[in-house]
Amino acid sequence: MAAASAAMTTLLRPSTSPHFLNPNKHRLSPRFPRLCSFSLPSSTPQTTIEAQPKLSATNVVDILSERGLVDSMTSDNLRSVCTNPNSIPLKVYCGFDPTAESLQLGNLIGMVVLSWFRRCGHKTIAVIGGATGRVGDPSGKSQERPELNVETIEKNRAGIRAMVYKILHRASVEVDLEMGCIKDEYLNPETNEYCNCFAVEDNFNWWKDITLLDFLGEVGRFARVGTMMAKDSVKKQLMSEEGISFTEFTYQLLQGYDFLHMFKNMGVNVQIGGSDQWGNITAGTELIRKILQVEGAYGLTFPLLLNSDGSKFGKSEGGAIWLSPAMMSPYKFYQYFLSVPNEDVVRFLKLLTFLDLKEIQELDETMKKPGYVPKSAQRRLAEEVTRFVHGAEGLAEAMKATEALKPGVFELV
Template sequence: MASCCARLPLSSSFMSKLFPSSRFHSSALLRLPVICPLPFVAQVVRKAKNPVASLSSSPLTTPVKPVSPTASNSPTISRNVIEVLEERGLIESLTHEDIRSACGNPSSAPVKVYCGFDPTAESLHLGNLLGLIVLSWFQKCGHVPVPLLGGATARVGDPSGKSVERPTLDEETIERNLSGVKSNIEQVLRVGGNEASEDIWQIDEGKYMHPARILNNYDWWSDFSLLQFLRDVGKHARVGTMISKESVKTRLNSEEGMSFTEFTYQLLQGYDFVHLYKNEGVSIQIGGSDQWGNIIAGTDLIKKVLRQEGAYGLTFPLLLKSDGTKFGKSEGGAIWLSPVMLSPYKFYQHLFATPDADVILFLKRLTFLCLEEIGELEKAMATAEYAPNTAQRKLAEEVTKFVHGQEGLEEALRATEALAPGGTTKLDWRSMEAIAADLPSFTTSLSSVQGASLLDICVNSGLLGSKGAARRLIKQGGLYLNNEKVEDEGKVVEQEDIVDNRMLLLSAGKKNKLVIRLQ
């Protein structure tokens, strides 16, 4: 957003939010269930011959269904969720040690815990997944998760971890992003039910969960006037405290500086906690470690505005690889959760490419596998009999199933098998078309390919730079046509080589692939 001048205390976007001419209505009260995936049968040493076939024998998640709450089926606090999160390395900091007793007393009422998701893009990414996983652990342990859509805060922009101000988003973009992010949350938390439902959710025989609730902070900020904000929120904030926060100091000392709009973000997020604590009974806020200052702002405001104790904060570590880079990013950008922006196949492949040095840590943080099974995998990795990438395959399967469901995982495994050089899966044009969006493609006429030299096709399609390069690759055993190794430099494409009279798949090595569409 553009920096605010000294004469204008809030940006025009923020003013339009505080004095709206119309109100954005969202289905803010959906109650959502979480289905936690059951673990697949571990294959520690022996790799499955056919990943799709092996998947069919693994247990499927029991479909959830809404049931009316009774004394016999009420969800119970099964374990102290703080202990569970600590065991899996999912806690960076706690605002109060009292949170342990608040979350672990079986005779106490379940706590409500929220995590905010600003719709700055049309989809959440892999880095955001940790927040949803922590919410899921709270739910599995008997508590009530509350994903909060930042319909209001997205109009301001969180400066945490940013070296420059976020670009201003127009109303149409924000609403489109809200729809996409809400869909992600529903996709990952396996949504069901309706706004008026007070049902709980049966996830298995004798096992029940409280439904999650999606809220949108625009529903209360849209009614806030500037005078209200200054009187009810601003008067409780101390500029010295706000400036002392690391994210603020870093920006103030930079050449870019910080606008007043960004500076007030911590107050907006802080008041979200006040509103949720007062009106929804939410007592815990969670977020990444870069959200510590904003979370503290919320617990402090609750003490000052409501004069009450009992609000807690918890941060989890950012998803970083051992080399310090973010795991949720790739050379092509973010690893999106939306299947529209990133196919389940590409999502699976990114997880499968996890280095050995990181895979055990990510199994603990990104999956619901028991720690004993993860420990067995870790031990197996140190043995000579260990089949390479077994742990990576487990990580990719579990996380892909959690995000994209059983169907998405099977799609990813079919595509993986179809694209494996030397694979035995018979190709057909439908399966090739499904993966074509994830690969470079080249369109030409059927007549220009049939009877043509494969060397010419490799060069004309752009797969390789010269016939000489193609010949060398054939000698090295690295050129494949429809996953079959090419051994003859004089190979000519024949009718039987063309998949369903429509396509060819060329591979230069294992990763450099090209789909040729024929017209």
């Protein structure tokens, strides 16, 4: 546990700065500007009103619900806030921990949901867990995650940051330009500067200066142990043979503080995540309500990617389905979607593509008619998802290889 010991040493060192939260009547310390409105910090360059993207009249929660992309929401008020003409666009974030060099297919749905928020006029932030990745999220696990050394985490962090930026930036460029964002405002993936519409952040940037004593005194005292133990992710670990470590037990507070920090300093008011993240997301909304004593923070979870038989979608005989072309070629990625069973393909078209529901319905009806060309729906699914992940060039590469090889039976390795 060398990395954990080093992290504990860092956290226990005497703080050289004021408490990041002032316990006096729960008011905020001058170290952080008090959040009175959902705006970026004053140091962020401001754009003119004309340059701000206009909020779409389409309700993103309604769209997500129609496509089966909503599992739970912390408040149904989120639905009305999405189209309130008097509110500014929402700022929405989704987190990705660097537990491997590449994200897997299960992570893709988070980027799809972020993209739907962008398409409806809201601002999105992808957060790389440079700090939380050193702890390990127990959600959905029955055993503690293996510890990664600092060098591995740094390598993973860099790779995932570049991948998330490339996919989401490419997906949002056309939408952003149509909505009034200036091309030069886009975030440089090597910096932490915000663009007007889309950004990638790393939670290590704010965690590196926080000590354990500060955290326990200013955040830990607002956390109720009974509530923490009632979280599904914790209960599952407690029932396992190994139990749960203190490190993983506190993970929900770390993710909760991420939401608190971003709500307070960046005006982020919505966190999204898979259904197994519900406990971590509500930990954040609870901290915001208790410490900042304000409302307006929302959480939304989407379903995990499962096959109709309940098995995890995104696994093959050769292992995980990776999003990085260095770990799985666009061709093999494309081929994986051609293997989707007929009973699942329509659902995955709704979950993982941006095709109009009417077009998906037509594909569904065509599958049931005589003369249907086998795998036509799967081919459309493969094309749309491969284009989203690997771009037009990656899709062209996959289709060219498919045509050249004409596999009767393919094997993922």
